[in-house]
Amino acid sequence: MTEKNAFLEAFKRTKYQLVGHGPRNFQVLKEALSSYDEDYESDVYGNGKVIEDFQEKMATYLGKDAAVFFPSGTMAQQIALRIWCDRNGIHKVAYHPLSHLEIHEEDGLKELHRIEPILLADKNRLIELEDVLSLEEDISCLLIELPQREIGGQLPDFEVLESISTYCREKGIKLQLDGARLFEILPYYQKTAAEVCQLFDSVYVSFYKGIGGLAGAILAGDQDFIEESKIWKRRHGGDLISLYPYIITADYYFDKRIHKMATYYENAIELARLFNECKATSTLPSIPVSNMFHVHFEAPIENVKSILIDVYEETNIGITGNLRPIDENSCYCEISLGDQFSKVPKETISNVFQILNDKLSGIVK
Numbered sequence: 001m002t003e004k005n006a007f008l009e010a011f012k013r014t015k016y017q018l019v020g021h022g023p024r025n026f027q028v029l030k031e032a033l034s035s036y037d038e039d040y041e042s043d044v045y046g047n048g049k050v051i052e053d054f055q056e057k058m059a060t061y062l063g064k065d066a067a068v069f070f071p072s073g074t075m076a077q078q079i080a081l082r083i084w085c086d087r088n089g090i091h092k093v094a095y096h097p098l099s100h101l102e103i104h105e106e107d108g109l110k111e112l113h114r115i116e117p118i119l120l121a122d123k124n125r126l127i128e129l130e131d132v133l134s135l136e137e138d139i140s141c142l143l144i145e146l147p148q149r150e151i152g153g154q155l156p157d158f159e160v161l162e163s164i165s166t167y168c169r170e171k172g173i174k175l176q177l178d179g180a181r182l183f184e185i186l187p188y189y190q191k192t193a194a195e196v197c198q199l200f201d202s203v204y205v206s207f208y209k210g211i212g213g214l215a216g217a218i219l220a221g222d223q224d225f226i227e228e229s230k231i232w233k234r235r236h237g238g239d240l241i242s243l244y245p246y247i248i249t250a251d252y253y254f255d256k257r258i259h260k261m262a263t264y265y266e267n268a269i270e271l272a273r274l275f276n277e278c279k280a281t282s283t284l285p286s287i288p289v290s291n292m293f294h295v296h297f298e299a300p301i302e303n304v305k306s307i308l309i310d311v312y313e314e315t316n317i318g319i320t321g322n323l324r325p326i327d328e329n330s331c332y333c334e335i336s337l338g339d340q341f342s343k344v345p346k347e348t349i350s351n352v353f354q355i356l357n358d359k360l361s362g363i364v365k
Helices: 003-013 026-033 049-062 073-088 108-113 129-133 158-171 182-189 193-197 223-235 244-276 301-315 339-343 346-361
Strands: 066-070 092-095 116-119 141-145 174-179 202-206 217-221 281-284 292-297 324-327 330-336
Touching: 003 301, 026 244, 049 066, 049 193, 049 202, 049 217, 049 244, 066 073, 066 223, 066 244, 073 092, 073 108, 073 141, 073 174, 073 202, 073 217, 073 223, 108 116, 129 158, 141 158, 158 174, 174 193, 182 193, 182 202, 182 244, 217 223, 244 281, 244 292, 244 330, 244 339, 244 346, 301 346
Parallel strands: 092 116, 092 141, 141 174, 174 202
Antiparallel strands: 066 217, 202 217, 281 292, 292 330, 324 330
């Protein structure tokens, strides 16, 4: 077994975990399906009550005219940007240097659609209005990710979003929301999803992150935009004969968890405080603005893994199953709060962090 797998397995063996909704096993689908009659008809190539009802429900929730369900957010966002570029006649879009499109999609936007990305802002900070104002090239669309995952899930002030939206509309630049974690940021902004989405021309949301479904995404916008996106969905092979396992889990867990987002956010603030009290440990941001944040350890990854495995075995509580190196002397992990945190006996959590602090103090001067 590799070192990475040994660390993950140690995390999985714990009785309780501080993060997530629980194991991604067959029970996730089984639970959602149990609420449906076995004779309920599936969708067929993008049509049918199960998919159409969910699309309408999400369009209403997001405050848009229409919506379409995609098997993946990667497909949905590339298609959204392609449509805006074709309509404006400029095959250039702008987004953050650490956007999912730039670092996780094998240049899909460039290779499949011949769209040139313009990278805005420094990779270690958010896009600000000044970055948009200083654009030297014409673009068809600006994509903004809320929250900006790769820098700890940071968020701009809502007033900044409003000013960017106003400027883009004045200049004829379309604004696309990468809202993979849109539901999770609403408690911080104290806004409805529709209030956030009204600033954007098109919106993508995910159903396997904070919601905890199997997979899948919604793309929402005006009616003409969505009708065109359906054509592109077919071209990409996204109209599987049936998508109902993804739709049913998305719908079921949306209803189950959407009202818990404020609790996840409050738990993230509590957990970040405990991390920041530990030796050689800090969170980014220092106070979370959603249910997720990054934890930075000022120690080599091998040492931190060893310490965490000891903590897991000693307390039977898991903190993370995934550590990533920053350099030879530091590493980090991503923390995302869900249903699991509330299951951990509260009296044991402070003990976990006392033990973690003691062990980190032993290796850091």
